Amino acid sequence: MFMKNRRENFLISGIVLIVFGALLSLAVNIGMGAVTGIGGIVCFIIGMSIPTSMEMSPEAVAAWQPSMERLPDAGRFMYRVDVTMDEPIRSTILCGPCGNLETVDGTKPNEYSCPACGRLLWANEEE
Numbered sequence: 001m002f003m004k005n006r007r008e009n010f011l012i013s014g015i016v017l018i019v020f021g022a023l024l025s026l027a028v029n030i031g032m033g034a035v036t037g038i039g040g041i042v043c044f045i046i047g048m049s050i051p052t053s054m055e056m057s058p059e060a061v062a063a064w065q066p067s068m069e070r071l072p073d074a075g076r077f078m079y080r081v082d083v084t085m086d087e088p089i090r091s092t093i094l095c096g097p098c099g100n101l102e103t104v105d106g107t108k109p110n111e112y113s114c115p116a117c118g119r120l121l122w123a124n125e126e127e
Helices: 002-027 030-049 058-062
Strands: 079-083 090-095 101-105 111-113 120-123
């Protein structure tokens, strides 16, 4: 579990050791603080030298969609809208009551009714 993100683990450990070494140098013993700080610098350098690995390809990121699941009611029915930031701009709309997932080209529409259950999920009145 902890070795899944080796780069991040080394960077965080390095920062913690550097700060802890500085505090030890001021409060307790300069020798202990120096050894801890140098160990932190070494961990930080190792962390910076480990290459970053994306676990998903750019094609997989572009094709990502949320899971089709029903959302719980919270006093009224819920929905979820995800809009991509990169071209092509697409919106995925998840209807909470029925769990239907639909992809729409462009940004979030001004109003939307679920084609599966017919519920009006939202309607903007600010036009």
